[in-house]
Amino acid sequence: MHHEETFTDRNVSEQSAYFYVDIEAYPTTGWDKFKQVVSRAVKGELFVGLWVVMREMIKFDIHTVQYPKEKLPIGPRYRAVHKLLRLWESGYERCIGCGLCEKICISDCIRMDTRIDENSRKEVTEYSINLGRCIFCGYCAEVCPELAIVHGGRYENASEQRAHFVIKDDMLTPLDLLKAGEQNEYPGFGAIIPGSDASVKKTPLAY
Amino acid sequence: MDVAFIIETIAKIVVILLIFSALAGLGTYFERKVLAFMQRRLGPMHVGPFGLLQVAADGIKLFTKEDIIPQNVVKPIFKIAPVITAATAFMAAAAIPFWPQFTVMGYTVHPIVADINVGILYVLGVMAIGLYGPLLGGMASANKWSLISAARSAAVFISYEVITGLALLAPLMMVGSLSLVDINNYQVGGIGNWIVWSQPVAFILFWIAAFAETGRTPFHLVANDHEIIDGFGTEYSGMRWGLFFIGEYANMFFISFVIAIVFLGGFGDGTIAGAIQLILKVAFFFFFFLWTRAAWPDVRPDQLMWLCWKVLMPIAVLNVVVTGIVMMF
Numbered sequence: 405m406h407h408e409e410t411f412t413d414r415n416v417s418e419q420s421a422y423f424y425v426d427i428e429a430y431p432t433t434g435w436d437k438f439k440q441v442v443s444r445a446v447k448g449e450l451f452v453g454l455w456v457v458m459r460e461m462i463k464f465d466i467h468t469v470q471y472p473k474e475k476l477p478i479g480p481r482y483r484a485v486h487k488l489l490r491l492w493e494s495g496y497e498r499c500i501g502c503g504l505c506e507k508i509c510i511s512d513c514i515r516m517d518t519r520i521d522e523n524s525r526k527e528v529t530e531y532s533i534n535l536g537r538c539i540f541c542g543y544c545a546e547v548c549p550e551l552a553i554v555h556g557g558r559y560e561n562a563s564e565q566r567a568h569f570v571i572k573d574d575m576l577t578p579l580d581l582l583k584a585g586e587q588n589e590y591p592g593f594g595a596i597i598p599g600s601d602a603s604v605k606k607t608p609l610a611y
Numbered sequence: 612m613d614v615a616f617i618i619e620t621i622a623k624i625v626v627i628l629l630i631f632s633a634l635a636g637l638g639t640y641f642e643r644k645v646l647a648f649m650q651r652r653l654g655p656m657h658v659g660p661f662g663l664l665q666v667a668a669d670g671i672k673l674f675t676k677e678d679i680i681p682q683n684v685v686k687p688i689f690k691i692a693p694v695i696t697a698a699t700a701f702m703a704a705a706a707i708p709f710w711p712q713f714t715v716m717g718y719t720v721h722p723i724v725a726d727i728n729v730g731i732l733y734v735l736g737v738m739a740i741g742l743y744g745p746l747l748g749g750m751a752s753a754n755k756w757s758l759i760s761a762a763r764s765a766a767v768f769i770s771y772e773v774i775t776g777l778a779l780l781a782p783l784m785m786v787g788s789l790s791l792v793d794i795n796n797y798q799v800g801g802i803g804n805w806i807v808w809s810q811p812v813a814f815i816l817f818w819i820a821a822f823a824e825t826g827r828t829p830f831h832l833v834a835n836d837h838e839i840i841d842g843f844g845t846e847y848s849g850m851r852w853g854l855f856f857i858g859e860y861a862n863m864f865f866i867s868f869v870i871a872i873v874f875l876g877g878f879g880d881g882t883i884a885g886a887i888q889l890i891l892k893v894a895f896f897f898f899f900f901l902w903t904r905a906a907w908p909d910v911r912p913d914q915l916m917w918l919c920w921k922v923l924m925p926i927a928v929l930n931v932v933v934t935g936i937v938m939m940f
Contacts, residue, residue: 434921441922453906457649468653 480591483540484559486533488576489552489587495579498552501526505544505553513537514544535561535569545590554590623724627704635860636666642901649905676849683753684846692751692843693851696744696858700865703737706730707868708792710889711881723792730790731783734869735775738824741858742768745826745833748855749843760842763912764833770919771823771830777927778816781934782806782873791869795877805876812930814874816923821866821896823915825859828904832912867896 431437444450469476478484489498501518517530533544545554563569577587589595640655640663647654655662680686707730710722727733742764749761783789785806786797798804807814823830834842844852871877871892879885910918 437917438922441918450907454902457902457905460651461645461648464648465651466648466653467651470653470656 478557478559481555482557482559483542483545483555484557485535485555485561486538486544486575487554487556487590488531488572489554489589490577490579490582492582492587495582497528497576498550499528499531500550500552501528502549504547504549508543508547510541510543511537511539531572531575532570533575536566551589551595554595556588556590619720620724623722624705627709627724628701631701631704631861631864632857634864635857636670638860638863638897639669639856640666641897642904645898645901646905649902670853673850673853678851679848681753681846685751685753688747688751689846690851692744692748693847693854693858694744695747696741697854697861698858699737699741699744700858700861703734703741704861704865705737706733706791707865708795708872708877709868711878711886726790726792728788728790730792731779731794731869731873732789734791734865735772735779738862738866739768739772741862744855744858745843748847752843752846754846756839756841756845757843759839760833760845763839764843766912767823767826767830767833767915770916771820774816774820774919774923774927775824777924777931778813778820779873780927780931781813782810784931784934784938785809791872791877795872795879798876799880801879802876805874807874810874810930810934812926814870816927816930817874818870819923821870822900822903823919825862825866825900827863827900829907829910830915831904831909832915835909863897863900864893867893867900870896 431440490496491498501516503516503518506514506516513534513536515530515532515534516528518526518528521527540555542555548554561569568574581587643665644654644662655665658664658668680689705724706727708721708723708726712719712721714720745764746761746768749757749759749764752758782794786794788794788797794806798806822828826833832838834844839845841847844855847855868889871889875892876888877885878889
């Protein structure tokens with residue numbers, strides 16, 4: 405289930421949003437301290453506190469997310485565990501084995517092995533990402549010319565073996581899911597901008 | 612002394628011990644839940660329905676934990692200190708009438724272990740001995756936080772015991788008896804006869820002192836987590852630490868009973884309605900202990916002593932004097 409959350413703008417832009425808290429001078433003499441105690445007791449600051457917590461208890465507006473049962477929605481551009489996508493029509497892997505992701509990876513965690521197959525096309529035989537080392541910077545997804553490697557939303561990476569983090573088959577969209585039309589395009593780093601078809605130009609052959 | 616009396620007394624002791632040990636456990640559950648709700652959390656949820664069995668889980672954990680006696684502690688005192696806290700808390704319950712007397716199959720039961728003529732004095736005295744638990748435990752622990760906590764408990768102890776005594780003096784002058792049953796019977800006849808109306812100042816003072824007595828939040832400086840870790844409890848683990856806990860929560864219940872009986876009419880005329888009222892009053896005071904913990908900040912030890920000696924004690928003395936003058940004329 406794909407969920408997109410609308411995010412509120414939390415940037416404080418107005419200068420007037422900040423103000424200095426008015427701090428009274430500390431009482432020094434005994435009489436001043438006594439007056440402070442009395443005024444605080446009579447003004448009922450203690451009871452304001454009691455009322456606030458009681459109000460919250462009565463409103464019962466619980467903010468706890470019971471995590472394994474409930475999950476917070478994550479942003480559409482969230483950079484969690486990578487996915488390898490397939491071509492919609494043919495079901496082939498999108499990856500052309502260009503090696504750009506392997507080259508750009510700053511934590512050096514992507515390894516790939518390619519060969520030239522019978523049709524003289526490049527085929528990816530091995531593709532692994534060491535998620536124990538990956539810093540999820542998103543460069544691989546950004547640099548990929550084929551939108552083949554993208555980030556997904558799967559952020560639960562508990563496993564018994566570190567080797568479980570590097571399996572290509574776990575990242576690649578299974579064929580049955582692809583046929584069911586459940587391969588999600590990633591709107592984050594490296595994705596096609598809306599309306600990008602219009603900005604495509606013919607390769608200028610003049611130079 | 613006939614055999615029936617001895618059997619009845621032992622039965623009462625066992626019942627009170629069982630009920631209030633269980634209540635102390637449930638008290639921790641209620642505290643967690645109430646604090647959680649006031650802070651928009653859910654509290655324990657996973658063990659049993661609504662987390663109710665969390666108490667059992669904690670109990671099993673505490674009972675089965677290894678009994679660790681750290682190096683360099685004064686062993687006999689370290690071992691006995693939690694027992695002092697728990698034992699004195701329950702000993703104090705001996706003179707508290709928990710329920711009006713009732714008749715079961717022609718046999719009249721007095722739900723008080725011993726209706727001694729110095730009742731309230733005994734209760735306060737034994738509760739005061741309970742302070743030796745934190746004091747000795749802290750001093751024996753070979754830990755600086757515990758030592759600070761022990762010093763604080765001694766200082767706090769001296770400060771608030773004065774208020775407790777002086778605040779109670781005025782109501783006792785009016786009643787003319789130290790027995791909690793007599794104090795209760797003095798207020799029979801409806802809300803108008805409650806001592807809280809004639810002694811509101813003493814009521815407030817005693818209530819404040821009760822917070823210091825039980826070490827609850829505004830005066831939680833004996834075991835203040837954010838300053839001195841767990842104070843006297845830092846070096847304790849397992850059941851010894853659990854005994855401190857049971858003592859603290861049992862104390863909260865018993866002091867709630869004392870406030871309700873001395874100032875708010877107790878169980879009134881002794882009917883079922885009066886008994887249920889007493890439970891409700893005690894529940895309110897117990898809830899108030901949790902409520903303040905969610906709402907109020909802690910004071911420093913010097914602030915507590917300043918408050919006790921320079922503000923509350925003069926007010927308490929004035930209250931006693933004014934009560935005496937009013938009673939004389």
